[in-house]
Amino acid sequence: MLHHIIRNRPHLTMAIALGVAVGVLWPDSHPWMRRALVGWNAGVWSYLIGMGWMMMRADHRKVRAIAGREDENAGVVLFILIVGTLLSLYAIVSELARMGHMPAKQVALHYAFTGLTVIGSWLLVGVLFCFHYAHLYYRASDKQRPLRFPDEGLEPDYWDFLYFSFTIAVAVQTSDVSVTSRTMRKLVVGHSVLAFFFNVLILGLSVNIAASLVNS
Numbered sequence: 001m002l003h004h005i006i007r008n009r010p011h012l013t014m015a016i017a018l019g020v021a022v023g024v025l026w027p028d029s030h031p032w033m034r035r036a037l038v039g040w041n042a043g044v045w046s047y048l049i050g051m052g053w054m055m056m057r058a059d060h061r062k063v064r065a066i067a068g069r070e071d072e073n074a075g076v077v078l079f080i081l082i083v084g085t086l087l088s089l090y091a092i093v094s095e096l097a098r099m100g101h102m103p104a105k106q107v108a109l110h111y112a113f114t115g116l117t118v119i120g121s122w123l124l125v126g127v128l129f130c131f132h133y134a135h136l137y138y139r140a141s142d143k144q145r146p147l148r149f150p151d152e153g154l155e156p157d158y159w160d161f162l163y164f165s166f167t168i169a170v171a172v173q174t175s176d177v178s179v180t181s182r183t184m185r186k187l188v189v190g191h192s193v194l195a196f197f198f199n200v201l202i203l204g205l206s207v208n209i210a211a212s213l214v215n216s
Contacts, residue, residue, distance in 0.1 A: 011050045019043020033091050037117060040088045044120040051127055060155035067138035074135050081128055085121045089201060092117045111209055118202055129191050130165040146184035150176050169195045
């Protein structure tokens, strides 16, 4: 499995390697959880930038080729990365709880770091589901596509799958894209539930930070 991940997902492999390296090399004077979060941010944002650049240049033929290279372990990779995302959110909440009576400048830096982590993790979830939707779509036969887009004469590219993924992430609904298979419906339900709790957490963190700023 590890061999397939390294071979078929070079951007993900490099992002993980960068994140681990940054976390390990970050000064020992910082708590281990903060170092892990710094490494997480380095890996996540490098991955998002690399994937964003790739998606802007990819047409539907390249999307199909990438989906064809991914194997049956794609769902396992998605699950592992989602768990990592949830752990990063737990870590950032724990970091906020330890702030105590920090100087105002350090508090501001912690809030900025919190925002960077939450936004990065939220974007990562949307992009990961985008890739998995594309993987399931192009691995299916032409007559049994699990998604039906309104402009049926065109083959979807990453922008179409990003649209579908982030519509769920923002509105917890599928908009004008039809889901036509049971497997895909299960995945969409899981994504919708995850998006709901993710958005609730972001709202809670925002209220907490706003209250702290008002009281400071």
